[in-house]
Amino acid sequence: xxxxxxxxIGGAFTDLVAYSDDTGELVWVKVETTPQDLSLGIxxxxxxxxxxFSKVSMxxxxxxxxxxxxxxxxxxxxxxxxxxxxRDILYLQRANRRDIYNFRYVKPTPFVPRYLTFEVRERIAGxxxxxxxxxSEDVKKAxxxxxxxxxxxxxxxxxxxYIDPTHEIKAGNVIRExxxxxxxxxxxxxxxxxxxxxxxxxERTNTAVLxxxxxxxxxxxxxxxxxxxxxxxxxxxxxxxLSNGGVSLLxxxxxxxxxxxxxxxxxxxxxxxxxxxxIHERNIIVLDGGSTTTKASLxxxxxxxxxxxxxxxxxxxxxxxxxxxxxxxxxxxGNGGTSVAWIDEIGRLRVGPKAMGSYPGPACxxxxxxxxxxxxxxxxxxxINPNFLLGGTLRINRELAINAIKPIAERFNVSVEEAxxxxxxxxxxxxxxxIRLISVQKGYDxxxxxxxxxxxxxxxxxxxxxxxxxxxxxxxxxxxxxxFSAWGMLLTDVRHDFIATNVLLLNESELEKINSMYEELDKxxxxxxxxxxxxxxxxxxxxxxxxxxxxxxxVKVPIKTGRIQSExxxxxxxxxxxxxxxxxxxxxxxxxxxxVNFHSTGIIKVSKPILxxxxxxxxPEEAVKEIREIFxxxxxxxxxxxxxFKLPTDKKVFGMSIIEDPTSTILILGTQEFxxxxxxxIIIKRR
Numbered sequence: 234x235x236x237x238x239x240x241x242i243g244g245a246f247t248d249l250v251a252y253s254d255d256t257g258e259l260v261w262v263k264v265e266t267t268p269q270d271l272s273l274g275i276x277x278x279x280x281x282x283x284x285x286f287s288k289v290s291m292x293x294x295x296x297x298x299x300x301x302x303x304x305x306x307x308x309x310x311x312x313x314x315x316x317x318x319x320r321d322i323l324y325l326q327r328a329n330r331r332d333i334y335n336f337r338y339v340k341p342t343p344f345v346p347r348y349l350t351f352e353v354r355e356r357i358a359g360x361x362x363x364x365x366x367x368x369s370e371d372v373k374k375a376x377x378x379x380x381x382x383x384x385x386x387x388x389x390x391x392x393x394x395y396i397d398p399t400h401e402i403k404a405g406n407v408i409r410e411x412x413x414x415x416x417x418x419x420x421x422x423x424x425x426x427x428x429x430x431x432x433x434x435x436e437r438t439n440t441a442v443l444x445x446x447x448x449x450x451x452x453x454x455x456x457x458x459x460x461x462x463x464x465x466x467x468x469x470x471x472x473x474x475l476s477n478g479g480v481s482l483l484x485x486x487x488x489x490x491x492x493x494x495x496x497x498x499x500x501x502x503x504x505x506x507x508x509x510x511x512i513h514e515r516n517i518i519v520l521d522g523g524s525t526t527t528k529a530s531l532x533x534x535x536x537x538x539x540x541x542x543x544x545x546x547x548x549x550x551x552x553x554x555x556x557x558x559x560x561x562x563x564x565x566x567g568n569g570g571t572s573v574a575w576i577d578e579i580g581r582l583r584v585g586p587k588a589m590g591s592y593p594g595p596a597c598x599x600x601x602x603x604x605x606x607x608x609x610x611x612x613x614x615x616x617i618n619p620n621f622l623l624g625g626t627l628r629i630n631r632e633l634a635i636n637a638i639k640p641i642a643e644r645f646n647v648s649v650e651e652a653x654x655x656x657x658x659x660x661x662x663x664x665x666x667x668i669r670l671i672s673v674q675k676g677y678d679x680x681x682x683x684x685x686x687x688x689x690x691x692x693x694x695x696x697x698x699x700x701x702x703x704x705x706x707x708x709x710x711x712x713x714x715x716x717f718s719a720w721g722m723l724l725t726d727v728r729h730d731f732i733a734t735n736v737l738l739l740n741e742s743e744l745e746k747i748n749s750m751y752e753e754l755d756k757x758x759x760x761x762x763x764x765x766x767x768x769x770x771x772x773x774x775x776x777x778x779x780x781x782x783x784x785x786x787x788v789k790v791p792i793k794t795g796r797i798q799s800e801x802x803x804x805x806x807x808x809x810x811x812x813x814x815x816x817x818x819x820x821x822x823x824x825x826x827x828x829v830n831f832h833s834t835g836i837i838k839v840s841k842p843i844l845x846x847x848x849x850x851x852x853p854e855e856a857v858k859e860i861r862e863i864f865x866x867x868x869x870x871x872x873x874x875x876x877x878f879k880l881p882t883d884k885k886v887f888g889m890s891i892i893e894d895p896t897s898t899i900l901i902l903g904t905q906e907f908x909x910x911x912x913x914x915i916i917i918k919r920r
Contacts (some may be wrong), residue, residue: 236289237842239722240275241497242266242296244525245571245590246689247274248719250712251284252842259842260284261716263896265592271298272458279465287466293722295474295496298454299447303494303545303554306344308446309386309421312379313345314372314404315438316392317352317365323442326435326552341546341554344439344446349382351375355400357393367400372407380415388445390425390438395734398426421448428489429557430733431541431830436555443545443554444491451490455483472727477559478503478537479728479836482765492558494543497718499561502530502537504721505685508710510535511844511912514683518668520698521718522691525588527568529667530561531677538562540789541732541830559730559832564670568663570608570690571595574656576644584659596637597629605641607660607690609634610653614864616693616891617898650864660690661697668702676815679704687717692899699919700902711844711913715896720842727767727837731757732830739779739806739826741799747828748796751775754833762835770837778830779809781821787829788812846911851881861891880909887920 236251243266251260262281267273279286302308315322323343332338353372356365379387387408394401401424412420425441459471472480474496486492498521505519515535521528530537543560547553567586571594574584584607589595593602597612611617612634619631635649642652672679679702686695686709695707712720731754737743755773762771775794778787790809793801810820856879862871870889877894885908892899892907892915899915901907907917 236260236284237291237293237723238284238289239293239500239719240278240295241500241716241719241722242271242274242298243497243523243718244297244569244588245594246524246715247271247278248716249275249278249282250716250719250723251282251289252720252723254290254840257843257845259712259720261713261719263715266590268301268590268592271296272454272461275458276461279462285466286462287468289467289469291470291472292462292467293472293474293480293500293725294458295500295718295722296493297497299451299490299493300495300545302447302450303443307450308344309449310349310382310384311345311386311388311442311445312349312351312375312382312384313438313442314351314353314375314387314389314391316356317354317371319392319434320347320350320352322435322438323350339551341552344442344554345388349379349384351378353391353404355391355404357391357397357400359393359396361393361397363397363399367403369403369407372404373411376408376411377415380411380417380420384420385449386421386423386445388423388425388438388441390434390441392434394426395430395432395437398424398430401426419449421445421452423448428491429541430731431557432734433555433557436542436557439555440491440557443556444489447490448488452487455487459483472725474500474722474725475559475728476543476561477539477728477730477834478561478725479730480722480725481727481729485761485765491556494545494556494558495560495563498528498563498565499530499537500721500725501528501687501718502532502561502563502721503725504687504710504712504717505530506532506535506537507721507724507841508685508708508914509683512708512910512914514685514708516682517685518672518679518682518704520664520668520684520686520688520691520695522664522686522688522694523569524571524689525567525569525590526565527664527667527688527691527694528563528565529671530563531671531675531682533677538789539730539832539834541832559732562671564667566663566667568607568660568667569688570611571606572660574605574607574610574638574641574659576641582641582645582655582659584656584663595634597631597634598627599630599633603637605634605637605656607656609637610656610660611693611898613638613653614650614657615861616657616863616865616900618893651867654864654867658697661694661701664694665698665701668698676818683708685710687712687714689715689897692897696900696902696905696917699917700904703919705919707917709892709899709915709917713894713896724841726839727762727765729758729761729835730832732832734830735828737828738782739802739809739828741802744797744799744802747831750831751797751833754831755835758833758835762837767837772836772838774834774836776832776834777828778832779813779826779828781813782825782827788816789832844912847913848882848911849878849880849909851879853881853884853886856880858893863891865889877909877915880915882909882911884908
């Protein structure tokens with residue numbers, strides 16, 4: 234018997250899902266994340282799974298190490314080499330602000346201090362011509378100075394290297410020779426053009442710097458993890474989840490950890506698309522309510538939206554750190570089961586973004602946590618089992634939850650149950666706002682989409698969100714929602730995205746250059762897949778970031794694969810008008826149109842786990858575990874609690890209910906109805 238294994242590290246829990254290709258057996262394990270050493274949590278999950286890893290053919294792994302290293306600023310000491318005259322690029326950043334009247338707006342602190350930034354005499358013009366040849370002596374001098382400062386990682390980002398990377402390549406060769414001669418193999422190197430070939434000097438430089446910042450810690454983590462799982466007998470293929478919705482081999486992604494910045498959450502989107510395809514839904518919103526964050530992604534016509542504009546730590550008052558890497562568009566906020574409820578400076582009750590994580594965790598865990606959390610509120614009002622979590626493996630204490638929430642109740646002169654309901658409602662509103670960000674604010678009507686929900690707290694948020702946004706259909710997948718992202722990894726194809734900037738007018742005179750750009754990117758994709766051992770089965774897709782001439786912002790438009798002919802131009806133009814009008818609510822039919830970024834995507838399909846149909850007979854009453862008195866809408870009410878696995882197929886249940894499975898609790902409101910379909914999905918609809 235052989236297995237494929239998906240491993241996902243979250244803020245509070247580490248999840249493992251294994252699928253047997255021979256029998257279709259699904260094994261899942263959920264253990265606590267070990268922040269001090271993430272590999273320990275993985276090894277704990279492997280031990281608990283009791284799977285013989287000599288029989289595992291492949292591992293798909295998503296993690297939070299990269300994003301957490303950046304957020305907590307726990308990474309390497311980085312030195313930067315840049316073009317002469319551009320030493321302050323990380324400090325100057327962008328002059329424009331998203332909110333010019335926001336006086337609390339602050340620029341982010343650069344990851345490379347000025348004294349570790351060195352200028353190199355070189356200059357390539359915007360058209361690719363050489364204005365100033367590379368001065369190799371400047372490179373040598375800067376590298377030796379950085380080694381004296383004991384940097385752990387060196388980054389090179391020259392002006393306009395996205396057009397012609399020749400100078401960066403030469404500088405990289407010089408640096409490698411010095412590192413070799415100085416016996417400094419412990420110092421890592423990042424060249425900006427190897428990660429991004431898009432314009433935007435600050436964004437491209439920051440992307441390369443952040444890659445350099447996390448690279449030493451990342452390589453150490455991967456080497457340790459790879460060694461430990463090999464000691465368990467694993468000799469299969471080790472894949473890393475990428476932020477673009479694909480996976481890549483271990484050796485390739487060791488050099489480019491920044492490609493994995495959102496590797497865990499995107500797996501949930503891939504899993505949501507698979508569920509939608511099975512139940513014949515084309516337009517979906519995937520909501521992941523986790524222990525520390527809530528994430529959402531809008532998928533139209535079963536195609537996830539991939540963008541190369543991503544920001545780490547962006548908020549109302551902070552610009553965040555820009556990244557130029559392909560990422561499935563996901564909105565995320567600090568709002569989850571372990572999010573802390575607190576009183577702000579003007580006396581308002583708030584929830585998140587701070588969270589208690591897995592340790593000490595919510596007060597009800599009994600590990601010393603004394604801050605009120607969303608989970609504590611659920612426990613107080615008995616919306617989740619007031620005695621156990623995770624199918625009985627995690628014992629909880631309701632009295633401790635009551636004590637944690639009591640100060641908030643006293644502050645507002647209400648009962649503890651009312652205070653807990655206030656916390657729950659705020660968490661629900663936070664989750665609804667995430668969906669507004671990816672739908673309403675981008676011109677989509679959420680009522681036209683099906684909401685596919687997973688995560689430990691997602692099924693608790695979902696019914697309230699559906700009522701608030703008038704979403705008619707909710708789907709809770711048959712895979713335990715708390716380990717759904719790990720399952721989604723098993724559905725992920727091997728994928729690489731390459732994007733390059735070259736501003737060209739969309740007309741017949743530029744057609745040869747346009748086709749040449751795509752041919753160059755396609756060859757690069759083919760080369761990378763050959764290096765990874767894939768000789769056949771490659772599928773390539775094209776798209777382009779386009780704009781009206783004179784505009785700054787672009788919209789991404791799908792383009793036919795293969796050579797573009799003159800008769801194809803009108804179709805591309807019309808499609809651009811359509812996408813632009815949806816994004817900005819207007820079109821300019823007589824304006825010239827430019828392609829700014831050329832985007833080529835290569836995919837190798839992998840075989841995927843199959844969801845089997847299973848008809849459960851009986852009546853809903855036979856699935857009732859207990860009648861529980863819960864506090865909701867300002868009063869106590871008795872509701873039936875159902876065992877998810879015992880619910881009969883296609884039997885509708887009306888009215889307020891609770892459904893339990895080992896990793897999550899599903900709440901159904903009095904205005905809703907639900908049933909379990911033939912695949913085991915829980916379908917909730919508004920009445």
